[in-house]
Amino acid sequence: MKQGQLVAEIDPTQYAAQVGQDKALITDLEAQLAGWQAKLALARWTYERNSRLAPQGGATGQALEQSKSDLKVAETTVASLGAQIDKARNALKVDQANLGYTQIRAPIAGLVISPTSAVYGNAWSKVDIAHQGQTLNANQNAPLLMRIANLDRMVVRAQVSEADVARLKIGMPVNFTTLGRPDRHMEARLDAIESTPELVNGAIFYDAAFEVANPDHSLLPQMTAQVFFVLAEAKMPLAALASIQRQSGARIPGCPSAPPSEDSDCVRVLVDGQPVARPVTVGVKNEGNAQILGGIEAGDQVIVGLAGAPAGNGSGKGNAGGKGGGNGGR
Template sequence: MKRSMTIVIAGLLAAAAAAGAWHWHGDRQASRNAAAPLLAQAQRGDVEDLVSATGTLQPRDYVDVGAQVSGQLEKIHVEVGSVVAEGDLLAEIDSTLYRARVDATRASLENQRAQMLDRQAQLDLATLNYKRQKNLMAAEATTAEQLQTAEATLRSAKAQLAALQAQIRQSESTLRAEEAQLNYAKIYAPMSGTVVSITARQGQTLNTNQQAPVILQIADLSTMTVQAQVSEADVNRLRAGMPVWFTTLGGQDRRWQGTLRKVEPTPVVQNNVVLYNALFDVPNPNRALMPQMTAQVFFVVASARDTLTVPVAALSGLGRRPQA
């Protein structure tokens, strides 16, 4: 019995010793692993000091095409996405009223020009009669009263002719204005580009008495402008002419390059956060960039190319001193 008890105690002591040795070895190994430095190889690469911001894309050049005359919108010849050239017919407004005005003014002008011939003939006759009376007066073959009457008739004929000429000029001016209104009933593209929006409907009545109603918008998508909103803490680091690049959500890590054009001086306040709009342009020959796309923008404050680089973690350690 004593011998069995002795064997059990000896076994327990041996197990405890083994466990202690294993624990001591594990702690020592962990301590060694913790003390061992992490190693990384220095490499050459590019380094950039960046100011980041979020922006949106807009066409650099665009125009709102509106109506200059009132009336029913009879026909829209384009749709969203249509590519148009400057001078292409975009839409037509009912021109019945404007055409009638032009026809009436033309008829009135023709009547005035016909009267012009009659007034000119009367002036010629009055001129001859005055000359005849003047010659007769020199020969004492007429009276002073008849000469005065001939002179008054001549002045009246000249005045009537001048008045009619003024009426003709006024009618010609009215005709030009009414012909312009008639031409405005057809709306042409003021620039080449892509129709990006249509805000009026065919058959809609347009009223230009208050303001010119916008029918559609044309934009040149070959060059886009990025409008990035930069915080007031970073805006003083930006300078016109500095390089900038950005990515888009669906751009598959493609970097688009540009140059900062300007920073608008008037801020935009959103939820008590002051932001400034920074603008730069980017070519878009393949139309890969679309209006209202979101861009993650990076302004390059400073950069170094093909320089020796190490991980940032290697530059900070205990006491904030660089570690070898």
Template structure:
């Protein structure tokens, strides 16, 4: 009997323990479901004052404003190369000399031919003087009826023949003089001089090398004016309609990414560079479909310190518009993709720390920041991002507000 009571008390105690544990679990679940959700942590920033530019981006290559390929107009062996790469030369300065023996021989031959023709002309001139005297004598004698008419006519014929011979020799002298001048010019071609002042940037033909100028003028050296450089910027067909000559531009180079080199868009070429290799409209059409089309914009920039060099890569920004001391916010704070002058929405943190939606009028943007024209003051805190839960909850509200 005692044992049965003990078992009954033990069973009753276990039921009580399980009941207490169940009640505690229900209270815990109720606490978890009924308590307020944690406030999401907002990512914020302050609207600030700053300068902003709307730009067209392009990639370009630096070239000298003036680059001359100094070639040889005479054939022969390069006997002397008077410059080295990097030398600064003046206009008219000797660059190279080509073996001139052939030209000198031709010059002596032409000089001798000219002397010979002039001597012949002198002899014919003397004969002309004698023919003129004979003619005058025969004319006087004919007037005095002291000579037959046939002798007078023969004197006239002799005079005319002498005059013709002298005129022919004068023409031959002029021809020989022209040939001599041509040989002198060809001899001058063996001395290659700098056509412009500049820097020798390349030596194409080495000393001792033989050049042949019969078909095309071979290049000896290349001279460039490096005081002013030109950027050949590739502007995409989507952006080329937005730019025009006269717009300010700046660029940076790989060796000095923080330095701005400023200039001006001088020209936008009317057709892409690829048009030079297109032979027909059909080919042009195929070329335009095979890849992006770029138009070349030319930007001149001073190179007073010599930092810029040919073939450097330039990251170009062509400035379409610029504003100083504007109210700026990060582009990620603006909802949607409004155009300049349009209305957009941002979330502003009020005094209670709650994010409120506000309409603002936006201006230009540079890809990272956007100008605020109205609806927001510098110093106000705006929301850049929030937790996933808040963004998910905010989407229906924003969608409804935009309708």
């Protein structure tokens, strides 16, 4: 559907008739005004003539007063008709606007989505849209005729818990996937954090919203998305599996019992067949990987567990990875 395209029309008979009456009234008033302007010109000429003749006795005092009165009547009538015409023209503008409202046109270019649509507010709810043959009464409520969506750009809204919303910043990177395409990550930047809280099963959430380009229209209204907010990231770092670091306070042989700081730790690498403790500087990390800023190099064999360790801790060795990832042992 194109912008400005006619999508519905209300019976215009009453409004069209009112516009016609307004135009006829303006025509009549303009005709009266033209007649009285002619009378005004004659009354002014007569009064000026009698004013010259009266001192010489060429016109009586009564004739002079009558011509003066006729001039005053003509002037006031012309002014009154001018005001009536202005009033009628304003009324015509209002009635033409009301007539225009009988034609409902698309405010934007887009697609007409389902005649019964869900609206995202404090909760998802059904909204019944008018159907063919239904009588609408705009005096009681604003009827919803249809919903037009521009799918070229979509707004994604994510519910964020009150514990996490303080960590969000406008402009931070965001990526998300949909249920139908979990392998496709789409990227954007956070546009808004709404301040109105929403209570869901006793928990407080806030809406975080962002726009994303949708040129192929693969994203559709009401889709479910899993959103990831990027708090920190490292491009092509030296990284290794988090299992090479301390887990639950376990002590790594040859390393201190506790890391000196949050951004440092200790791992063991295999050098000439022997394990050697190496202090490392740790950068960005998550549940699966840790960025290694220094202490080991790409290609070093990192010991990720001990032989005979309980299942789940992992055992063997792996290569510290370059350019974004490391290969863990099995």
